[in-house]
Amino acid sequence: MISPFHGVPSPFELPSNIVYFHDWRYVNPGSYAWRGLDGQKPPLFTTDPLPPLRYEYHDMPLGIRLRAIPAVKTEPVITPDMNNEIALFGGNLIHEQGLYRLWYETWAVEEFEHGGDFNLLKYAESDDGETWRFPELGVYERDGSKANNVVFGRTCSPVHGYHGGCAFRDPSAPPEERYKLFHLGRPTKEDMEAYRQTRPDEIDAFKQTYAIFGGVSPDGYHWTHIPEPLVIQTSDTHNVCEYDPVLKRYVAYCRSWLFHRRTIGRTATDDFRRFPLPEELFWPSPSMPPQDTWYANAKTSMPDAPDYHVMFPKQWRMTDDSFCFHLATSPDNVVWNFVPGGAVCLPGDPGAWDGGVVAPGVGMVNLPGRRIGILFAGCSIPHKHPRRPPVGALGWATWRKGRLVALDAKPEGAFSLWPLKFTGRSVRLNFKTPLSGFVKVEAADEKGAALPGHTFDDCDWLVGDHLDQIVTWKGQSDIGHADGAPVLLRFRLRNTELYSVEFK
Numbered sequence: 290m291i292s293p294f295h296g297v298p299s300p301f302e303l304p305s306n307i308v309y310f311h312d313w314r315y316v317n318p319g320s321y322a323w324r325g326l327d328g329q330k331p332p333l334f335t336t337d338p339l340p341p342l343r344y345e346y347h348d349m350p351l352g353i354r355l356r357a358i359p360a361v362k363t364e365p366v367i368t369p370d371m372n373n374e375i376a377l378f379g380g381n382l383i384h385e386q387g388l389y390r391l392w393y394e395t396w397a398v399e400e401f402e403h404g405g406d407f408n409l410l411k412y413a414e415s416d417d418g419e420t421w422r423f424p425e426l427g428v429y430e431r432d433g434s435k436a437n438n439v440v441f442g443r444t445c446s447p448v449h450g451y452h453g454g455c456a457f458r459d460p461s462a463p464p465e466e467r468y469k470l471f472h473l474g475r476p477t478k479e480d481m482e483a484y485r486q487t488r489p490d491e492i493d494a495f496k497q498t499y500a501i502f503g504g505v506s507p508d509g510y511h512w513t514h515i516p517e518p519l520v521i522q523t524s525d526t527h528n529v530c531e532y533d534p535v536l537k538r539y540v541a542y543c544r545s546w547l548f549h550r551r552t553i554g555r556t557a558t559d560d561f562r563r564f565p566l567p568e569e570l571f572w573p574s575p576s577m578p579p580q581d582t583w584y585a586n587a588k589t590s591m592p593d594a595p596d597y598h599v600m601f602p603k604q605w606r607m608t609d610d611s612f613c614f615h616l617a618t619s620p621d622n623v624v625w626n627f628v629p630g631g632a633v634c635l636p637g638d639p640g641a642w643d644g645g646v647v648a649p650g651v652g653m654v655n656l657p658g659r660r661i662g663i664l665f666a667g668c669s670i671p672h673k674h675p676r677r678p679p680v681g682a683l684g685w686a687t688w689r690k691g692r693l694v695a696l697d698a699k700p701e702g703a704f705s706l707w708p709l710k711f712t713g714r715s716v717r718l719n720f721k722t723p724l725s726g727f728v729k730v731e732a733a734d735e736k737g738a739a740l741p742g743h744t745f746d747d748c749d750w751l752v753g754d755h756l757d758q759i760v761t762w763k764g765q766s767d768i769g770h771a772d773g774a775p776v777l778l779r780f781r782l783r784n785t786e787l788y789s790v791e792f793k
Contacts, residue, residue, distance in 0.1 A: 290536075290557060290623050291623075292620075292621045292623045292624055293535055293536060293621055293623075294620065294621055299707040299708050299709075299775075300707065300708035300709060300710050300735060300775035301315060301707055301708075301709055301710070302709075302710040302711075303709055303710065303711045303792070304594075304595075304596040305593065305594035305595070305596055305597070306711050306712055306713065306791060306792050306793070307594055307789055307790070307791040307792070308706065308709075308789060308790040308791075309591060309594065309597050309691065309693070309694065309788070309789050310355060310694055310695070310696040310787060310788065310789070311355075311597055311599070311618035311628065311693065311694050312355070312618050312619075312620055312626065312628075313355075314620040315706050315707050315709065316350055316704055316705075316706060316707075317348050317350070317704070317705045317706060317707050317777075318349065318350065319346050319347060319348045319349025319350065319705075320346065320347045320348060320349075321344070321345065321346040321347075321349070322344075322345050322346075323342045323343070323344055323345075324342065324343060324345055325340040325341065325342060326340065326341055326343070327340075347737075348704075348705040348737070348779065350702070350703070350704035350705075351702060351703050351704070352698055352699075352700075352701050352702030352703065352782075353696055353697065353698050353702040353703075353704055353782070354629065354696075354697050355628055355629060355630075355694055355695070355696060355697070356628070356629055356630040356694065356695050356697050357615070357616040357628040357629065357630035357631070357633050357693070357694055358630070358633065358688055358692055358693060358694060358695055359630075359632075359633050359634070360633050360634045360662075360686035360687060360688060361686070361687050361688070362634065362637070362643065362647075362665075362684055362685070362686055362687075363684045363685040363687065364642075364684060365642055365667070365682035365683060365684045366418070366419055366420075366421060366664075366683060366684060366685065367391075367393070367413065367421055367664075367682065367683040368682045368683075369678075369679030369680065369681060369682065370679070371421070371423065372395055372411065372423075372679075373398075374395035374396060374397055374398060374409070374678075374679065375395075375396040375397070375398055375401060375678035375679060375680075376395065376396035376678060376679065376680050376681050377393070377394075377395055377396075377666065377679070377680070377681035377682060377683065378393065378394040378395065378396070378408075378527075378648075378666055378681060379393065379394070379527060379587075379648050379649065379650035379651070379664065379665060379666035379683065380392050380393025380394060380650055380651070380664070380683075381393075381455050381456055381457065381529070381650060381651035381652050382650060382651065382652030382654060382663070382664055383457075383458060383652060384592070384652075384654040384655065385458070387416070388414055388415070388416065389414060389415040389416070389417075389418050389654065390412070390414050390509065391412070391413045391414065391415070391421070391664070392410055392411070392412055392440070392454075392456040392509070393410075393411055393412075393413065393650075393683070394408050394409070394410055394411070394451075394452070394453075394454065395408060395409050395411055396408050396409075396678075397409050397442070398678075399432075400443070403450070405452055406450040406452055406474075406475055407442065407443045407450040407451065407452075408442070408450075408451050408452050409439050409441070409442040409451070410439070410440050410441035410442060410451060410454060410456070410470075410472075411423070411437075411438050411439050411440065412424070412426065412438050412439075412440050412509070412510065413438065417657055418654070418656050418657065418662075418685065423438040424438055425437060425438065426438055426439075426440065426510050428440060428510050428511055429441070429442060429444055429445070430444060431444075440509070440510050440511075440512060441454075441470065441504065441512045445504070445512050445513075445514050446474060446502070446504075446514045448475075448477060448516075449474030449475055449476065449477075449480075449500075449502050449514070449516070450473075450474050450475055451472050451473075451474065452472065452473045452474070452525065453472060453473040453524065453525055453526050453527050453528050454470055454471060454472025454473070454528060455470070455471045455472070455527070455528055455529045455530055455651060456468060456469070456470050456506075456509060457469055457471070457530060457531050457532070458509075459532045459561075460532060460534065461532050461534070461537075462505075462532075464507055465505070465507045466505040466506070466507070467506070467507055467508070468505070468506040468507070468508065468509040469503060469504065469505055469506075469530065469561060470503055470504035470505070470506070470512060471501065471503055471519070471528055471529070471530035471541060472501070472502055472503070472504075472528060473499055473500075473501060473502070473524055473525055473528060474499070474500060474501075474502040474518075475498065475499060475500070476498075476499070476500040476518050476521065480500070480516075480517070480518055481497065481521070483517075484500075484517075484518055484521055488521075488563075491520060491521065491565055491566050492521040492566075493520075493521050493522045493523050493546075493566065494546075495523050495546040496523040497521060497523075498523070499521075499522070499523040499524070499525065500518035500519070500520065500521045500522060501518065501519045501520050501521075501522050501524060501528065501541075501543065501564065502514070502515060502516075502518060502519060503515040503519050503561060503562070515562065517562065519561070519562060519563065519564045520556065520563075520564040520565065520566060520567075522543065522545070522554075522564075522566060522567060523544070523546070524543035524544040524545070524554075525544065526543070526544045526584060526585045527585045527586070527587065527648075527650075527651065528541065528542070528543040528544075529541065529542045529543070529586055529587065529588045529651050530542075531588070533557075533622050534595075535596070535621075535622070536557065536621075536622060536623075537559065538557045538558060538559050539557065539558050539559070539560075539561050539564070540555070540556075540557045540622055541555070541556050541557070541564060541567070542554065542555055542567075542570070542586040542588045542600070543556070543567055543586075544584075544585070545567045545568075545569055547569050547572050550572065550573055550582050551582040551583055551584060551605075552569045552570070552571060552572045552573075552583060553569075553570045553571040553583050553585075553586045553600075553602055554567030554568060554569055554570055555567055555568055555570045556568070570625060571583050571586075571602055571617070571625070577604075578606075578608070580607045580608060581604055581605060581606050581607060581608075582604075582605050582607070583602050583603070583604060583605075584603040584604065584605045584612065585602070585603040585648065585649070586600050586601070586602055586603070587600060587601040587602075587603065587614065587649035587650065587651050587663070588600045588651065589601075589651055589652055589653045589663065590653065591653060591661075591691075591693070592653055592654055592655045592661055593655070596620075597618070598618065598619040598620070598621070598622045598625075599616070599617075599618055599619075599653060599693070600616075600617040600618070600619070600625065601614045601615065601616060601617075601633070601634075601649040601663065602614060602615050602617055602627075603648055603649060604632065605672065609671065610645075610671035610672050610673050610674065611636050611645060611646055611671055611672065612636070612646035612647055612648055612672060613632040613634060613635045613636065613647060614632060614633065614634050614647065614648070614649045614665075615627060615628075615631070615632050615633060616628045616630070616633045616693065616694070618694070628694050633686075634647050634649070634665065634686050635647065636667075637667070640669065641667075641669065642667050642668075642669055642682055642684075643665075643667025643668065643669070643682075643684065644669050644670075645667075645668045645669050645670040645671045645672070645674065646666075646667065646668045646671065646672050647665050647666070647667050647686075648665060648666040648667075649663055649665050649686065650663055650664040650665055650666065650683070651663075652664070655690070656685070656687060659689065659690040659756060660687045660688065660689060660690055661687065661688050661689075661690055661691070661693070662685045662686055662687035662688065663685070663686050664683050664684070664685060664686075665683070665684060665685070665686045666681055666682070666683055667681070667682055667683075667684060668680050668681050668682075689756065690719070690756055691719045691756065691788050691789045692719065692788045693788075694788070695786040695787065695788055696785075696786070696787040696788070697785075697786055698782035698783065698784070698785045698787070699784055699785075700783060700784055701781075701782065701783045701784075702780075702781075702782045702783075702785070703779070703780060703781050703782065704779075704780055705777060705778065705779040705780065706777060706778045706779075706780075706790070707777070708734075708735040708775035708776065708777045709775060709776060709777075709778075710773070710774075710775050711776075711792040712792065713792040713793040714766075714767050714768055714793075715759055715760070715766040715767065715768065715792070715793055716730065716732075716759070716760040716766075716768060716778065716790060716791070716792060717757050717758060717759050717760070717790075717791045717792075717793055718730075718751065718755065718757075718758050718760060718787065718789070718790060718791075719755070719756050719757065719758075719787075719788040719789040719791070720751070720754075720755060720758065720785055720786060720787045720788060721753075721754045721755075721785070721786045721788075722751075722752050722753060722754075722783070722784055722785045722786075723784055724752065724753075725783070725784060726752060726782075726783045726784030726785050727750060727751060727752050727781075727782070727783050727785070728751040728752070728780065728781070728782055728785055728787065729745045729748045729750075729751065729780070729781040729782075730745075730748050730751075730760050730778055730779070730780055731743060731744050731745045731748065731778070731779040731780075731781075732762075732768050732769060732770070732776055732777075732778055733776070733777040733778070733779065734770070734774070734775070734776070734777065735774070735775040735776075735777065737777060740768070740769040740770060740776075741769065742762055742763065742765070742769060743762045743768065743769050744762075745779070745781060747762040747763050748760065748761075748762050749761045749762065749763065749764065757791070778790065
């Protein structure tokens with residue numbers, strides 16, 4: 290699929306009025322030229338003798354790199370004793386109308402012999418992310434009672450089951466289908482025969498005993514199962530789906546297979562009832578140990594900035610049978626890259642509640658205390674180690690607000706942004722320096738000429754640890770540009786970690 294930003298020139302308009310340094314999308318690579326001693330540029334091809342030449346560049350980024358910031362883990366906030374089930378798996382989280390809403394998966398006691406094919410989807414909610422309620426919703430009958438928080442399981446999908454699912458809000462759908470479910474299930478022989486008649490080229494070659502199924506709901510509680518497979522694909526892991534309003538498509542990330550190794554695959558469609566087979570997105574690279582593999586993806590986006598796509602690929606380290614997870618980012622929900630810096634979340638110490646594996650959940654949210662975070666599932670024993678229930682708990686992997694990736698300049702660096710269009714008259718920085726460091730900013734017009742009174746020399750000293758520091762030039766915060774006109778910002782940095790540039 291071609292990126293929606295393919296070939297789009299600057300100036301760029303900021304969808305969320307903020308620049309996070311998750312990638313180089315808004316960093317100007319600079320200009321260059323070979324010039325003669327008189328400053329003139331000779332033609333690229335000539336039959337004339339060449340004069341002495343020197344290589345010059347302007348606004349080229351120097352001395353900077355990107356680095357993923359490790360998460361800070363909390364103690365569990367949801368534990369097996371709160372659920373009375375065999376196992377507790379990671380879920381997906383939505384923060385809407387001031388409420389944290391969590392759909393999470395459990396392995397029910399009564400389904401133990403079915404190997405996890407008929408798991409339950411449960412619902413919990415919280416006002417602060419710490420204290421959770423498990424409301425008796427009265428929608429799913431279990432053991433002769435509806436006094437529980439189950440919203441999907443065998444009663445809703447008695448034939449196909451439920452495992453490795455994702456519930457998400459679809460802003461493009463009619464009210465009766467505002468929420469959607471994307472999960473693994475077992476197709477019947479009749480399902481397979483009907484599917485082959487119409488879609489013979491869209492069948493997973495690895496196994497044909499599983500498929501991706503779907504569901505729809507007006508509220509996230511009352512679900513209607515879609516009985517036809519969305520795609521015949523074996524993905525016994527945490528599958529993630531969402532509606533992308535820029536692409537105007539449903540984009541899903543799931544497990545795929547290449548040379549009998551697990552991969553993270555991507556698939557997209559404009560019809561939720563029919564997905565093509567996924568294409569491999571991440572396969573174990575030559576830089577990884579040959580026995581390791583990618584296990585799940587945990588795709589999400591930055592809170593309040595949906596144009597910053599984020600993924601936490603989970604790595605299975607088979608030498609010690611443990612999980613950890615890394616950070617990948619995308620500017621468009623199509624092209625992805627890993628952020629340097631290694632794993633952002635590792636298992637805890639041996640014997641700790643998360644000492645065996647850590648598995649990321651879906652849904653990054655703002656948290657109290659000026660933090661952002663995702664829920665993750667932890668287990669005290671390794672992935673394939675024999676175990677007795679109950680197992681699994683959910684805790685937070687957190688970062689200070691906006692500080693998922695740092696643009697490092699050590700000891701010194703400089704760069705400029707492409708000309709940008711935004712709303713607002715001031716610049717605010719999320720950054721950290723020691724007392725010996727600094728940040729300086731110059732504001733220029735689209736052609737690169739500094740705006741009057743907004744040069745580096747005019748910029749007031751920026752130093753310290755700030756999440757939202759206003760940039761001033763001789764005490765004035767107004768950028769000095771005409772409303773709606775593009776602005777080019779230049780930066781000089783010393784011993785700095787710069788996380789974001791926001792306009793207000």
